[in-house]
Every structure is written in C-alpha cells, then in structure tokens.
Amino acid sequence: MSSDGSGSGSYGRYFTMAASATAAVMLLRTVVSELLPDEVGELLRAAARGVRARVSSRHTVVIDEAEGLSANQLYDAARTYLAARVTPDVPRLRASRVDDAQGITVGMEQGEGMVDAHDGVDYTWTLVVSRDATASRAAGAAARRDKAARPEAKSFEVSFHRRHKDKALGSYLPHVVATAKAINDRQRSLKMHMVEYDVWTAVDLRHPSTFDTLAMDDKLKSSVIEDLQRFVRRKDYYRRIGRAWKRGYLLYGPPGTGKSSLVAAMANFLKFDIYDLELTEVKSNSDLRRLLVKTSNRSILVVEDIDCSIELQQRDEGERRATASAGEENDDKVTLSGLLNSVDGLWSTSGEERIIVFTTNYRERLDPALLRPGRMDMHIHMGYCTPESFRILARNYHSVENHVMYPEIEQLIQEVMVSPAEVAEVLMRNDNSDVVLQDLLEFLKEKRKQSGQSKDANENGD
Incomplete structure (x- = not known):
C-alpha cells in the first residue's frame, strides 16, 4: 500500500512539474509578446529558429505575402495552388467568395498545415500569420498599445528534407507557379x-x-x-x-x-x-x-x-x-x-x-x-455580311444549318451592302425560323432596290 501511495505521489509530483513548466513557457511567450519590444521578441524567435535549423534535417522556405510595397507573386501562386489541393485531413479551413460568378474558394486557416507530394518528395505547407513589427512601428504609439490593431504579416512556409533542396527550388516551386497560372486562367473573371x-x-x-x-x-x-x-x-x-x-x-x-x-x-x-x-x-x-x-x-x-x-x-x-x-x-x-x-x-x-x-x-x-x-x-x-457569315448568324440565332430560302438570301447578300449587325437584327424579330428568313429575304430585296452603289465598289474603296 505504501509503495502504491509513493507511486501516486511520484506521478502527482511529475504532473505538477509538467504543469509548472507549461505555465512557465506560456508566461515566457506572453512576456516576449506583450512586454518586450518587438525587436527583442523577433531576435529571440530568430535565435530559436536558428537552433532548430542546426539540429533539424529539414529545410524551410518562407514565402511572404509582400516584398516591400509589391505583392509577392509566389505567395499568390501558393495560395491558389494549395486551395485546389486542400484535403479533408486539414481540420480548419477558410472559405470565401468574392464574385457571384465564381464558386466558393477554400484555403488553409492560420496555423494549419498540409502535405503535398510531388515527384516523390513530401512538402509540408503551413500558413503563418504574425504581427508586422515594421508596420507597427510606423503606426505609432497607438498601435503599440493595441496589439490587435497591428497589421498582419502573412506567409506560407514549405518544409522538406534538406537533401531535396535543389529539387524544391528548381522544380517544385516552378511547378506551383505554373499550376496556379493554369488554374487562374480557367477560373478568373475577366x-x-x-x-x-x-x-x-x-x-x-x-x-x-x-x-x-x-x-x-x-x-x-x-x-x-x-x-x-x-x-x-x-x-x-x-x-x-x-x-x-x-x-x-x-x-x-x-x-x-x-x-x-x-x-x-x-x-x-x-x-x-x-x-x-x-x-x-x-x-x-x-x-x-x-x-x-x-x-x-x-x-x-x-x-x-x-x-x-x-x-x-x-x-x-x-x-x-x-x-x-x-x-x-x-x-x-x-x-x-x-x-x-x-x-x-x-x-x-x-x-x-x-x-x-x-x-x-x-x-x-x-x-x-x-x-x-x-x-x-x-x-x-471587317467587311459587309457574306454568305458564310450569314450562315453563322442563322445557326447562332435559330440553330438552322440549311433552308430552302438560303440560296436566294445568299445571292442577295452578295449583291447588297448589309452589315452582320443588320442581319442579326432581322433574325431576332421572330422565334419562327421560316417567318424570320422570309422577313430577311424581303429586307434584302428592299435594300437592293434602294441601294445606288454596288457592294464590290464600296468594299474596294476601303
């Protein structure tokens, strides 16, 4: 019994120490985030990243949303590329729609990650959102007092085994850009x-x-x-x-x-x-x-x-x-x-x-x-209507490929100066193809009667 009690006491002390350590880490993060100047906090974070880089077998490429005043095209490409590859394994997603003509766009939420395989290599993507210290300093004291008001700095981080560095930079990232361009070409609203x-x-x-x-x-x-x-x-x-x-x-x-x-x-x-x-x-x-x-x-x-x-x-x-x-x-x-x-x-x-x-x-x-x-x-x-362009219009407006009145209509179109817009206007007057083609025939006959100049003479003068 005493041994069991001693074991329980050991576990209790262990959990107490673990809880204390976790609390200490959280307190340290709070101190770094809230009390230390942005420059000091960033230095500490950079030092931690450096330690991780030296002991890790993985490389990480950071793709910031902006480069100075210009948008980072690689960031936009990564966002488009990953939105098309989000899997159910990602627990938190961000959904949006900015155009009624487009569908819902789904992407990763802050802090979430996903794995993408390409050419036999696994690449782990993470969306990182932090406060922009540079923009915060420019915003003045008010922004420093209100952390929530500071501008956000977004970036994608893609990590991979260090032996695949050349393949990641020389093949994978260009693949991301090319794929995103093809997606945008298919989906974007002109x-x-x-x-x-x-x-x-x-x-x-x-x-x-x-x-x-x-x-x-x-x-x-x-x-x-x-x-x-x-x-x-x-x-x-x-x-x-x-x-x-x-x-x-x-x-x-x-x-x-x-x-x-x-x-x-x-x-x-x-x-x-x-x-x-x-x-x-x-x-x-x-x-x-x-x-x-x-x-x-x-x-x-x-x-x-x-x-x-x-x-x-x-x-x-x-x-x-x-x-x-x-x-x-x-x-x-x-x-x-x-x-x-x-x-x-x-x-x-x-x-x-x-x-x-x-x-x-x-x-x-x-x-x-x-x-x-x-x-x-x-x-x-861009000349006057021809028999060929007339047939295209008739097919567009009435789904008619051929008709008994076509030969006479085409003969008149070769003789008179009539624009495709004029022919289209007549073709829109009625849903019945027989009626509308008869109207067009009469329209062309009247136009020939009124015309005092041949079509060939007019077009040769252009």
Missing part, C-alpha cells in the same frame, strides 16, 4: 476597365462573343486565331530579338461589321482583361502615360473609333516638319506623338504580353505613322 475621373474603374466582362459565334469568314478567323496563339507562346522570342512583348491590331470597316465583338472574342479566347481607353476622357500625354503604365499584363488595350477620338488625321510632309519644329510633344493635351510614344516607345515596355487594338470606320483618315508594323502589326478588314 474585367473591363474604363477611365473614370482619371483612373481605371473595373467591371466584370460578360460579353458572350467567341470565335465560334463570331460572324466572320472562316479563313480570316483562322488567321486571327493563329496569330494570337503565336503571339502568346513567343515570350522568349520577343526577349531574344529585343522587342516589347506586345502586338497591335487595326480593325477597320463599316459600322456594324463586328469590330467590338471581335475584341470581346479575343479577350475570351486569351483570357485577357480589356482596357477601354476613351481618348477624349484623357487630358494630357502625361495622364495617358500614367494610365497605360497601370494596365496589367495579359490585357487588351482598346481605342475604338480612333479617327474620331482626337485630331490624328493624316498630314503631309511639310506639316510634319512644321509640327516637329514647333515641339509636338505638348503635355497640355493628347497628341499624336504622345500616343505613339505610349504604344510604341519606351513607355510601352512597362509591361508584357499586351495587345493593342485600334478600331476605325475609315482607315484612310489615319496618319500612316499609326499604321506601320510594330504599332499595328495586323490589319483586319
């Missing part, structure tokens, strides 16, 4: 940016136009698609030849021929945001440069009806020399040279993988300086 009060304002881009639905001749459509695909895969090529990674497209043709729809189809095809630049809303060349510098990579800058936006009409050589001698670069307004420098000069190198699109109804009104290769690399004529 944005349309417009100028309001001298800054870009974004709204969701929900234009449904695609190359499948675009009323455009297949040969021309295929050439545009091939050009876009070639552009996006030539990053190394542009760098090797010393040119900015950008490409310019001029879309020209009569109103209603699908220029805006083609821009939307390009954006949906590439998953690029659109920046709709209304030059009449821009006050000066310096404002123009500031706006263009703030456009993102993988974007399309659109200047619609450029011939109507500002005075960029063609000038003869004498006028060019006179303007140059007078100093055309007037910063009190947007000038031709200011626009050219922004889209083709040193300012154009502030980003990469960008597309610039000018649209116009009258190509002949534009200054040749705007049209040369390197500024507008591909000129795309």
Whole structure:
C-alpha cells in the first residue's frame, strides 16, 4: 500500500512539474509578446529558429505575402495552388467568395498545415500569420498599445528534407507557379476597365462573343486565331530579338461589321482583361502615360473609333516638319506623338504580353505613322455580311444549318451592302425560323432596290 501511495505521489509530483513548466513557457511567450519590444521578441524567435535549423534535417522556405510595397507573386501562386489541393485531413479551413460568378474558394486557416507530394518528395505547407513589427512601428504609439490593431504579416512556409533542396527550388516551386497560372486562367473573371475621373474603374466582362459565334469568314478567323496563339507562346522570342512583348491590331470597316465583338472574342479566347481607353476622357500625354503604365499584363488595350477620338488625321510632309519644329510633344493635351510614344516607345515596355487594338470606320483618315508594323502589326478588314457569315448568324440565332430560302438570301447578300449587325437584327424579330428568313429575304430585296452603289465598289474603296 505504501509503495502504491509513493507511486501516486511520484506521478502527482511529475504532473505538477509538467504543469509548472507549461505555465512557465506560456508566461515566457506572453512576456516576449506583450512586454518586450518587438525587436527583442523577433531576435529571440530568430535565435530559436536558428537552433532548430542546426539540429533539424529539414529545410524551410518562407514565402511572404509582400516584398516591400509589391505583392509577392509566389505567395499568390501558393495560395491558389494549395486551395485546389486542400484535403479533408486539414481540420480548419477558410472559405470565401468574392464574385457571384465564381464558386466558393477554400484555403488553409492560420496555423494549419498540409502535405503535398510531388515527384516523390513530401512538402509540408503551413500558413503563418504574425504581427508586422515594421508596420507597427510606423503606426505609432497607438498601435503599440493595441496589439490587435497591428497589421498582419502573412506567409506560407514549405518544409522538406534538406537533401531535396535543389529539387524544391528548381522544380517544385516552378511547378506551383505554373499550376496556379493554369488554374487562374480557367477560373478568373475577366474585367473591363474604363477611365473614370482619371483612373481605371473595373467591371466584370460578360460579353458572350467567341470565335465560334463570331460572324466572320472562316479563313480570316483562322488567321486571327493563329496569330494570337503565336503571339502568346513567343515570350522568349520577343526577349531574344529585343522587342516589347506586345502586338497591335487595326480593325477597320463599316459600322456594324463586328469590330467590338471581335475584341470581346479575343479577350475570351486569351483570357485577357480589356482596357477601354476613351481618348477624349484623357487630358494630357502625361495622364495617358500614367494610365497605360497601370494596365496589367495579359490585357487588351482598346481605342475604338480612333479617327474620331482626337485630331490624328493624316498630314503631309511639310506639316510634319512644321509640327516637329514647333515641339509636338505638348503635355497640355493628347497628341499624336504622345500616343505613339505610349504604344510604341519606351513607355510601352512597362509591361508584357499586351495587345493593342485600334478600331476605325475609315482607315484612310489615319496618319500612316499609326499604321506601320510594330504599332499595328495586323490589319483586319471587317467587311459587309457574306454568305458564310450569314450562315453563322442563322445557326447562332435559330440553330438552322440549311433552308430552302438560303440560296436566294445568299445571292442577295452578295449583291447588297448589309452589315452582320443588320442581319442579326432581322433574325431576332421572330422565334419562327421560316417567318424570320422570309422577313430577311424581303429586307434584302428592299435594300437592293434602294441601294445606288454596288457592294464590290464600296468594299474596294476601303
């Protein structure tokens, strides 16, 4: 009995000592966190990490949320990558949704970890959230009094066996970045940016136009698609030849021929945001440069009806020399040279993988300086409706591949100047395909009667 009592007493003393040690550790953490200056606390934590590093067989890579004033792209990539790989083994998750068009995003909660296997190596990820001592000092005494008010510093820590360091840095982290980019390309909501009060304002881009639905001749459509695909895969090529990674497209043709729809189809095809630049809303060349510098990579800058936006009409050589001698670069307004420098000069190198699109109804009104290769690399004529584009519209609006009235309708379309927009408007008038095709036939006959100019003559004049 006495021995049992002695054993119970030993266990009791053991638990008392353990509880005291735990309490001491908690007290020490509290002292470090609450009483010692941030600098001293960080030094103690750094020393502890150093001791752990010397005795551990594992390496840890810390990926901070920000690098100075800039966002850390690797942190964003890790967050996206891990959100797609969260498993039920993680006990605490963080869920969010910021866009009605997107699903619920799930990620790790603070302090939680998960293991990801790649190429035969296990990598352990942990989300760490701490108070930013640097930001706290900048916030002043009030922030030091209120720990909860201090800015948070977030980071991911990925640890692995030290013998896999080269594989982690040379293979695994690039794999994380590439996978995250593919996920974002599939899931992200495209944005349309417009100028309001001298800054870009974004709204969701929900234009449904695609190359499948675009009323455009297949040969021309295929050439545009091939050009876009070639552009996006030539990053190394542009760098090797010393040119900015950008490409310019001029879309020209009569109103209603699908220029805006083609821009939307390009954006949906590439998953690029659109920046709709209304030059009449821009006050000066310096404002123009500031706006263009703030456009993102993988974007399309659109200047619609450029011939109507500002005075960029063609000038003869004498006028060019006179303007140059007078100093055309007037910063009190947007000038031709200011626009050219922004889209083709040193300012154009502030980003990469960008597309610039000018649209116009009258190509002949534009200054040749705007049209040369390197500024507008591909000129795309958006012409009147053709039999091929009519069939695309009929299939889009009525799911009709063929009809007894097609031969007569197509013959009339070859004879008269009718835009795809006009044909689409007629096709929307009725849900009955027989009725609507008869309406279109009558519309085309009336248009031929009223027209005094042949379609060929008009299109050859462009």
